[in-house]
Amino acid sequence: MSARDEILGRVRAALADVSPAVSVPAAPRVPDRGDLAALFVERVEDYRAVVTRCTADELAGVVAGVLGGASSVVPPALGLDVPGAVVDDGLTSAELDRVDAVVTRARVGIAETGTIVLDHAPDQGRRAISLVPDLHVCIVAADQVVADVPDAIAVLDPARPLTWISGPSATSDIELDRVEGVHGPRTLHVVLVG
Amino acid sequence: MSGTFVGMPAFPTAAREALGDTQLRRNLAHATHTIRDKRARVVAEVEDWEDLRLSGAGVKEAALRDLATHLETLEASLVRAGATVHWARDAEEACAIVASVARSHGADEVVKVKSMATQEIGLNEALEAEGIAAWETDLAELIVQLGEDLPSHILVPAIHRNRAEIREIFMRRMADVGRAAPDDLTDEPAVLAGAAREHLREKFLRARVAVSGANFAVADTGTLVVVESEGNGRMCLTLPDVLVSVVGIEKVVATWSDLDPMLRLLPRSSTGERMNPYTSTWSGVTPGDGPQEVHVVLLDNGRTRALADDVGRQALRCIRCSACLNVCPVYERVGGHAYGSVYPGPIGAILNPLLRGVSDEQTASLPYASSLCGACFEVCPVRIDIPSVLVDQRAAVVDSHRGDRVPKAEAVAMRAAAWTFSDSRRLRWAERASGLAGRVIGRFSRTSLPGGRPAAGRLPGPAACWTGARDLPAPPAESFREWWDRTDGGRDGGGS
Numbered sequence: 001m002s003a004r005d006e007i008l009g010r011v012r013a014a015l016a017d018v019s020p021a022v023s024v025p026a027a028p029r030v031p032d033r034g035d036l037a038a039l040f041v042e043r044v045e046d047y048r049a050v051v052t053r054c055t056a057d058e059l060a061g062v063v064a065g066v067l068g069g070a071s072s073v074v075p076p077a078l079g080l081d082v083p084g085a086v087v088d089d090g091l092t093s094a095e096l097d098r099v100d101a102v103v104t105r106a107r108v109g110i111a112e113t114g115t116i117v118l119d120h121a122p123d124q125g126r127r128a129i130s131l132v133p134d135l136h137v138c139i140v141a142a143d144q145v146v147a148d149v150p151d152a153i154a155v156l157d158p159a160r161p162l163t164w165i166s167g168p169s170a171t172s173d174i175e176l177d178r179v180e181g182v183h184g185p186r187t188l189h190v191v192l193v194g
Numbered sequence: 195m196s197g198t199f200v201g202m203p204a205f206p207t208a209a210r211e212a213l214g215d216t217q218l219r220r221n222l223a224h225a226t227h228t229i230r231d232k233r234a235r236v237v238a239e240v241e242d243w244e245d246l247r248l249s250g251a252g253v254k255e256a257a258l259r260d261l262a263t264h265l266e267t268l269e270a271s272l273v274r275a276g277a278t279v280h281w282a283r284d285a286e287e288a289c290a291i292v293a294s295v296a297r298s299h300g301a302d303e304v305v306k307v308k309s310m311a312t313q314e315i316g317l318n319e320a321l322e323a324e325g326i327a328a329w330e331t332d333l334a335e336l337i338v339q340l341g342e343d344l345p346s347h348i349l350v351p352a353i354h355r356n357r358a359e360i361r362e363i364f365m366r367r368m369a370d371v372g373r374a375a376p377d378d379l380t381d382e383p384a385v386l387a388g389a390a391r392e393h394l395r396e397k398f399l400r401a402r403v404a405v406s407g408a409n410f411a412v413a414d415t416g417t418l419v420v421v422e423s424e425g426n427g428r429m430c431l432t433l434p435d436v437l438v439s440v441v442g443i444e445k446v447v448a449t450w451s452d453l454d455p456m457l458r459l460l461p462r463s464s465t466g467e468r469m470n471p472y473t474s475t476w477s478g479v480t481p482g483d484g485p486q487e488v489h490v491v492l493l494d495n496g497r498t499r500a501l502a503d504d505v506g507r508q509a510l511r512c513i514r515c516s517a518c519l520n521v522c523p524v525y526e527r528v529g530g531h532a533y534g535s536v537y538p539g540p541i542g543a544i545l546n547p548l549l550r551g552v553s554d555e556q557t558a559s560l561p562y563a564s565s566l567c568g569a570c571f572e573v574c575p576v577r578i579d580i581p582s583v584l585v586d587q588r589a590a591v592v593d594s595h596r597g598d599r600v601p602k603a604e605a606v607a608m609r610a611a612a613w614t615f616s617d618s619r620r621l622r623w624a625e626r627a628s629g630l631a632g633r634v635i636g637r638f639s640r641t642s643l644p645g646g647r648p649a650a651g652r653l654p655g656p657a658a659c660w661t662g663a664r665d666l667p668a669p670p671a672e673s674f675r676e677w678w679d680r681t682d683g684g685r686d687g688g689g690s
Contacts, residue, residue, distance in 0.1 A: 003281040004269075007443065007494045011262045014502035020260035024252035027455040028242035043468065090482070093399045093433050113469035126483040127432040127474075131425065149469075150454040158415040158450045159275070161480050164473035169425040172465065173334035173350055174357055174383040175221075176228045182333060182387050183394065184425025184472065 047167025232466025275478025
C-alpha cells in the first residue's frame, strides 16, 4: 500500500467514531480604532522602523532623501522615478547583495499590528529584491491601511506569494534581548503617502 | 553534527541533574520571566482574547475532525499550484524523501529554516549520513548546532545559553564550517547577531536546496505559511532553486480565512509581539519568483496514533507557540533537556507519549513531569486542556503495566489496600497496626508538620522515593472507629 493510502486509512480509522460537525466560533472583530493611518504610524514606529508621512507630490523627494545617494534597486513597475536606481530584471542573489537599498510599494498596511504586506505584484517586485539589500524603503498609500489581520486576509490573494513585514529583521534568541537586523533588511523605512 | 535525544534518561534522573546546574537555572528564570511578561502585556491589549482562543481552537479542531478530507483537498490544491506532494509514514521515510530530492540536484548541502518537524525526524543526522550538510539558519538553532548541543525550548532553542557561552561557541566553531567569527567578537547580542549574519549569508547566497517546515497549511488554496523573525526564513524560502517543506499532517486548516484567528493568536502567545517581523506564505511555484521546484512532504510519524486517542487528540491542535513552557513551574526549574525530546515542557509531556506510546521508560516518565497546576491550559491559545491529557496519559502508563510479570510496588500496594478495605476485620487490624506505628513515630519523630503533628522521616523500601521529597504525617494513634467505640460517637463526652 502506498504511504498516502496508508496514512489516509489511519486517519479515517482514528476518526471512525468522531462526528466532523464542529461549528467554528467566529473570530471576534476588533473595536473601532478611529484614525487608522495614525495608529499604523504609531505601531510601525513601535517596531523601531522609521516612518515618514508625505503627500503624493512630495514622494519622489522624500524617497531620494531617504536613499541619500545609496545604490538602489527598484521593481519594474514602481511608478516612481528613483534617480540612479537599477530596475530589477532578474538580478542574481550575489548582484543584489552588492546593492544598498530597495524601494517598493506594498499591497496592504495593517494598523493594529504595524504590518505591511507585499504581494509581489510588479510594483513590489520579486521576493528577493526586498530581502537581500540592507535598507527597505516601502511606500504605502494611506487608503491601503486596514484595521487588523482579518481585513488584510480578506483582501489578499492566497495564490500570490505574500510577505508580511513588521519592522526590520529582528532576533531575541540571545537572552531574549531584542536585536534589530539579522538576515533581512536592518532598516525598514515606511513612507506613508496621503 | 548536533546531538540527538536518543538514549536520554527518564525525566526524574535528567531533572535531578538539571536542578543542580545553577547557571542553567539562572538563564532559564531570566528568559521565562521576560517572555512571560511580554506575552501578558500584549494579550491584555486584546479585548476579546477569550473569544479569539475559542475561535482558534475551533479552527484547528474542525480541521482535525475531518482530516482525511482536508488532506486530500490540500494535496490537490498543492499539485494544482505546481508543487510535488510526498507522503511519509515515519521519520525514516520522510528523511529519505528529502535526501533524494537533494541528491537529484547534486547538492551536498542544504539551508534550513527552523522546523520542529524536521528536528523530530532527525533530518540533519539522516542527511549527514548521506553526505549532505544541513545548515541551520535560525540564530538559536545555529548556536545549538555549532555547540553540538540539543535544543531546550520550542521557540528559543538556545534559551539555556547566555551571551558569554554563545560567544565562546562562535569563536570555537564557526571557522570549522564556514566563515570564521571576527577576532574582536564581543558578547554583545547585536555583535553576536552580526557575526551570525556574515557567517550565514555566504551559505544563503550559494545554497541551491532549502528545507523548511510550515506553521500552517491551507487546504483549499494549497498555501503554506512560515512565521519567523530574523529573515532567515525568507532567505531559505526565496533564494534557492529548490524548496522541500516537511509538514506534519496536523498543520492543515480548511480555508484561507481560517488563518485570521491563528495569525492573531500565534505571535502574541509565542514571542509576545503584536505580529512577528516576517510571515511568508506561498502556494506552489510562482514563475520568475522564488524556488521553481517545490516539494511538500506530508508527515504522519505518530500523528494518526495521537488522533485515535479521544482525550489526547486535542494535543494535535498545538501551534508550537511555547507559551505553556514559559509559565510552567517545572520547565522553569529543569529546562528543556530533561524532557528528552524536541518537544519539552507541558506540551511535550503529552505530545511525546501520544506520538510514540508509553512503552519506553523515558516517554512513560513524561506525564508525571507536572504539578498539574493548570497554568499551561490558561495560556494555551488553542485551549489544549493539557492537565486533563496528562492525567489520562498517566492512566495509560499504569494500564501499560497491568500485564507485567513483576508488578510495580504501587500496584502491589493498591492490591493490598483493596484486600484490606474489603473486609471490616482486616481494616480494624490494619488500623491497630497503624495506630501503633503512629505512637512510635510520635515518640521518636524529629520533624513535625505545621500545626505540630509529628511526621515520619524517610521510609525504607519502595516508599523511599515518595518520602524522600515529602513529609509523611504520622498516622493518628487512635482510629476513628476506636474513638467511636470509646465515646459512643462523642455522646460520652470523651471526644477531643
